[in-house]
Amino acid sequence: MQDNIDSKTYFSTELLEWYDRSKRDLPWRRQRDPYLIWVSEIMLQQTRVDTVIPYFQRFIGRFPTLKDLAEAPEEDVLKCWEGLGYYSRARNLQAAARQVMERHGGVVPANKADVAALKGVGPYTTGAILSIAFNQPEPAVDGNVMRVLSRYFLIRDDIMKTGTRTLMEELAAGLIPRGRASDFNQALMELGALVCTPKSPQCLVCPVMAHCAARIEGVEETLPVKSKAKPPRPEYRLAALVEGDGEHAGRVLVRRRPDTGLLARMWELPHIPAAAIAGEGAGLPDGPAMDRLAAELAAAGVPAQPVEAFMDAEHTFSHIHWNLRVFRFHEAAGHAAAAGLPGLGLAAAEAGAAYETSGSELEEDSAEYRWIKPEDMAALAFPNVFLRILKQYSPLWG
Template sequence: MTNMTIQKQVFVQELLNWFRENKRDLPWRKHKNPYYIWISEIMLQQTRVDTVIPYFENFIDKFPTIETLADAPEDDVLKAWEGLGYYSRARNLHSAVKEVKASYGSVVPDSPKDISSLKGVGPYTAGAVLSIAYDKPEPAVDGNVMRVLSRYFLIQEDITKVSTRTSMEKIIREIIPHDAASDFNQGLMELGALVCSPKSPKCLTCPVREHCEARLNGIEESLPIKKKAKPPKVEQRLVALIEGIGVNKGKILIRQRPDKGLLAGMWELPHYIADNQSTNWMGSDELNEDYVIDQYALETGIELRNGHYMFDINHVFSHIFWDMKVYRFKENHSLIEKDLIQRESGYHYAWISLQEVDQYVFPNVFLRIFKQV
């Protein structure tokens, strides 16, 4: 028996033993319901476990079956997702569940080909659902898994490359136990989350440390190798909290984003990207509210008065950084919703009270603004 064979066998057995003794008590682990596991895996993409737990529990309470989610209006789905971010995940899940209801009798497919055909289901999600829910020996390679494999097998290739992921999937297919695929894949994820952390890995408590090549070579903290992503583009945006007068007294103006693109269909406070002239004073104490008023009249046709600066706030998307300044205004003359719809193509406007905010789906950054108001 070669050293490599021993290394792989020890890895599998020690990982399984460790996971079965140390696995966290997570709500999606209390059953083998593939629908619930699917939801949890989508929510866990780019989101911490502690953050996901209450959202998951609320989501399955509102949509306990594939049929209830498939039949729900999109606004209800997005409202249940509100605050998790990356809303395309929710839209794709909603679309895919409709397909499962229509084409698979409301049963999550258990074949790689069928489940991978669903919208928003990539190789990792497909492997996670198939292995965890159906115990099929399919690889599920996420960031945690790539970190563990890079260190244990001393894989010094850029993990952002497709070829590196493919080679790791090949390794897993070679060693994954066909009678314990669920525990094995979850064990890999758990090890990466709790022990084999990105910084200061807990090697002394690691169940597979004896044959970990990165540890033996003293380079565990330099792996995995990952090409640095481009920093997000910075956009300086001017946000208006517009208070109504006349028929709109006691209300604020909100608008709905177009049906396509970033944050599609969600509601927000009116805002626009500052041009070069405004950025000259964006960082200074001499904030020119008159300039903002003029820009809103130019951009939207909405006439404002009594403007004053309130506070700064920011929000990071995967590729854009919104650096935002929030202003408070009153409308200059009473406007009705019909007038507003005609004023800016692609947006629908509405006047609402702050007590009605919960009835609309807002990106998290605007919920944070409302909390500060």
Template structure:
């Protein structure tokens, strides 16, 4: 048998067995109830870097609130961000709405059945375009993400570093060659399903794999070695100090982030970056620690007050070290020290631009990053009766 025929045989084996396995039974997921491209698109954007179990309730609420492209396009941005609150990577939500407006303006609210047009929409890359086009329209487009690269690297014994763009191009070409005529959607979903439930990153369930008999990595005992992936740089740590400040009515002080950059336009507790290496150590007493008590990080509290005064003209008095928290982004990690605070005497009633008082029950009006959602749930105006 020639090498060409051997490769064709291997490809046919893979496609036939994967497709039959997927069609025998797969997970019941809300975005699989039909082939509506809008539902597929929303689910694929939500699933980026987010677990299926986390996405399901968000997807259902999002579809209830924005059931059509037009509803999403016409909604106030803050409503969209609030519906996304807790999922992270908020640029995804903004891009969704921007693309929805493009669809309404240029395509009468209908996702086009054209690869170039779909890839031209805001926030839609090759993977998402492939998923939409194959599942909704049976277009033979590959949908290659990290799961698919792992699955194909193992079966076909590929040693390319999947962190490099050249490896993605190679695997996309391979995936395209495997797509069966008339079965693009089920095949791509089968690849996704296999990576999510069987060919997992650690401890894969090889004995239940529909293509295990000819899997190169299993036959050579290299399942744990593949795929090859160079390590990304660890997130850069940033020490920050934040104020949980209340007024006499029990409202908490919040501010809005700038319209561009990290977490653009979301609301947050006022906070400031500490110089590298200046953050004081771990608590020597149980929290909260009142100002002046042993273990109180007075230098951090002073830095918080000074930085907010210099940056925003906000005059605050930290009263107690309340808690420490952290949040990791893809490229950096915030190590946040939180102080219960109040406005300084004589600070005046007018707040700096971008600031607001939020009362108990008003949390639904303001979209927050997940770190501040957790802090407000634990210590905000609705967490206790003052």
């Protein structure tokens, strides 16, 4: 046991010394404004430092104070988050900022219960805010920390299990040197990011290599133990890029997604589910696909004529893999084209059935549609996959 205590003391001391010497100069480390620390921590959830930096700079330029964020239109916040992913983080962050305005007079609270009660703030972020911004001795256990601790202390528990994180928090709490919670927690994550990496850890330059149990056993590459996530399920979708006519000339049709679920409240090109698309297995023809899409558009009050199959696009979410086939349409102002393509007979209708999915596939029937021009893109948040499509359509839309 004495050896164990020495091992812990050694770990904390050496890690802190290493951090003081080699920490990165990151934007959110240049001050200790709890609001800015908080914003950075939310952005950093499941997201790399290099990805976050430009978003952080832009975000705090647009919303310099918690009050600015609380008073902004939600659309502005979402637009600022565009491309960063996990958009509920942005909506929760703003909701929490409004919480702070109402409950705490605009001052980020410095106690555990109040911080943990903020929307979008879970166990990790609670510890991160309290320790980094207020130097309180709370653990902040993320993926980096679990990797470092699992190796140094040779912990073989599956880090995907809830109980393992609790175990790690108790261990991490006991490692925090008195008065150095802020630096120590950041040091732990910094080590995981720069040295104790998932693959090919740089043990030879690690400040705590001498007492790292996994290194001594030669098993550092096998830790942490982590059960594999399920692969994303494939989904096939038919999307429409509708060019406006007449008063809509120079515009394209977009719609806003529902308030909840995947990509909530983001804007997108209209699309419908399909069982498959041409080139993906069955080699289905494009005609029936365009027919179904035209019917969908007509139902939305937008008669349109198909022009061509424009492009395919893929996009992987955590749990879904989208295969998109995008068709270009031209608005047919004046007459309802719900009947579908001219010249498509019964055979085409039967082929169209092959696209249909088995379950209920009705898209949001009350979806909000809008004809937009390129300048409107500055105010509307789109998922990256649709930004790519629009950019390929024309640089005007990039």
